[in-house]
Amino acid sequence: MSTVRIAAAAAHFGRNLDFDVARIGKLIDDARSQGAGLLVLPDAALGGYLADLRHPDPDALPPALKPDDPIIFEVARLAAEMTVCFGYCEADGDIRYNAAVCVNGDGVLGRHRKVHLPAGEVAAYTPGNSFDAFDTPVGRVGMLIDYDKTFPESARSLALDGAEILACLSAWPASITNRAPRMAQDRQARLFDLYDQSRAAENQVVLASSNQTGAMGGMRFLGKSKVVGPGGDILARTFGKAGLAVAGIEVAAEIERARRVLRHLGELRFDAYRSSP
Template identity: 65%
Template sequence: MTPVRVAAAAANFTRDLAFDLDRIGVIVAHAREAGAAVLALPDGALGGYIHDLRHPDPSDRTVLPPALDPDGPEVRAVAALAGDLVVCLGFCEAGPGESERYNSAVCLTGDGVLGRHRKVHHPAGVAGLFRSGDGFTAFDTPAGRMGMLIDHDKTFPESARSLALDGAETIACLSAWPTSLTNRAPRMAQDRQARLFDLYDQSRAAENQVLWLSANQSGRNGSLHFLGRAKIVGPGGEILARTWSKGGLAVADVDPDAAIGAARAVLHHLEERRPDLYRS
C-alpha cells in the first residue's frame, strides 16, 4: 500500500444538529485541504454527548442526545460532505424501542456506509442510558481494513485485540472523554483521565501493532470538560501527531503495510499469542 495521510479531530459538538453538520463540513474541508484520506471525528459528532455522568436521569429525555436513524438524513448529509474521504464519526442511535438508544459509530464515504459499531462497554452513570453492542467487527475501506471503538471500549484490551484478530490494520477510537469527575487536577495535562486517555491510546496501538486514530470532544458540555488530545499513534506506540486541549486536527503520513510490517518483523504479537492458556 502507498503512504496514506490520516487525520483525527478534537472538536466540540452540541445538541444543534445543523451546527454540528456545519462544523463537520469545516473539519472535512480542512482534512481534505491537508490531503487526508481518512478522518476520525469524535463520539457525539452528531448531537453531542450527555451533560452529566454522575447523576443522569434516564427519564429526562434532555439528558440524551437526539436519537438518530443510522441511515437517516443526518448521516447521509455527512456522507455527501465526505465524498472520497473515509470518515468515522459517533452519534446516538435510535433503538428498536421508544426509549432504547445505542452509543454508535459509523464509517462512510460518499458512496455509503463501510462499517458500523455499537459501544460495548459503558462506564458507571452511562450504563442505564444506552444498550450495549454485541461485538467488534473489522471492515474494508479504500484505505485498508479498519475497525472502530467508542470511548470506554478502549479501556479493555480485548476490544482492540478482537479487531486486530479480524484483520484491522487501522483502528479509529471515537471518544467524548472528559477530565476526572472525582479528582480534577488544576491543569488538564496533570489530570488522571488525561494520563489514562493517552496511555490507552499508546498501549492499544503497541499491543496490537496497528495504526491508531484517536478523536475526542473538546470544550465543555454541561458539567463535563472534555480533554481534546486527538492523536495518531503508530504500531510501535509512538505518537506521530497530536492536538492538545483545544480543538484541532492531528495529521500524519503513514504507510500502514510498511509500518505494521516493520513493527511485526521480529516480534509479532498476534502470532505469539497463547489463547489455549488464557481463561475465557
C-alpha cells in the first residue's frame, strides 16, 4: 500500500487577500518539497479570522467570498497535483458562513460550512447543517472547522460516511477568559490537543489539524498543528511555532491495523443512545 505524506500548517493570515494567497503559495511549495500529497491550511486562510470573538465589529469582518470566487480557483491552480484544504468566509447573498474548501488542480473536491458556532461567531456567521465526506486522490476526507471538533458527533458523522482522514482547520486562540502565564498551562491549548487525539482515536482515523499563529485583535492563536494516527498518537507537530507538521502514513493499512480487533464504528449501539437531549 502506498504512503501518503500529510502536512498540517501553522501560519498567520490576515485581511490582505494578496498576502494570504502568496503565503498559501509558499506553504504549498514547502509542503510539495517535502513530498506532501495533502496540505491542510488553517481556518480563515483567506481573509483572516474575527478580530474580536466576544463582540465582533460588523464593519471589520473578514472579506466574504462567493463559492466560485476566482481566488479559490487560483489556490486550486497553485495546488496542482496536491490536495489542499483551506478556510475562508463564504458569502451566500447577505448570509455569511465560516467555510472550508478542498481543492486540487482539477477544481473543488469538497466543501464544509462550520456547524457549531461559539458565542461570538453567532453574531457574524450562519451555521452550516451537515457533515459530508468526499473522495480525493489521497483518500476519503472529511473537514471540521474549529469548534466542530469539540463535539464527538461531528467527527463520528464523517467517519460513518467513510472518511479515512479528518482535516481539522482552526483559528483556535489561547483562553480569552482565563489567561495563563505560559502557553503550556493554557486551558484551550490543552483542549486543542485533547480533541485532536480523541477524535482520531475514537474513530480510528487519521487526523490533520492546522491552526493559525500570531495575533488578531486581542486573541493569540495557538499554532500546535499536528498529524495524528488512528491510535491517537501524534506523528508530527509544530508546537506553537509557524511551520508544517509533516508525516508519512499508509492510511488504509494503519486504519485496518487499528481496527483489527476493536472496530469502534462497527460496534456502535445506536439503539442504546439518546437521539436528542
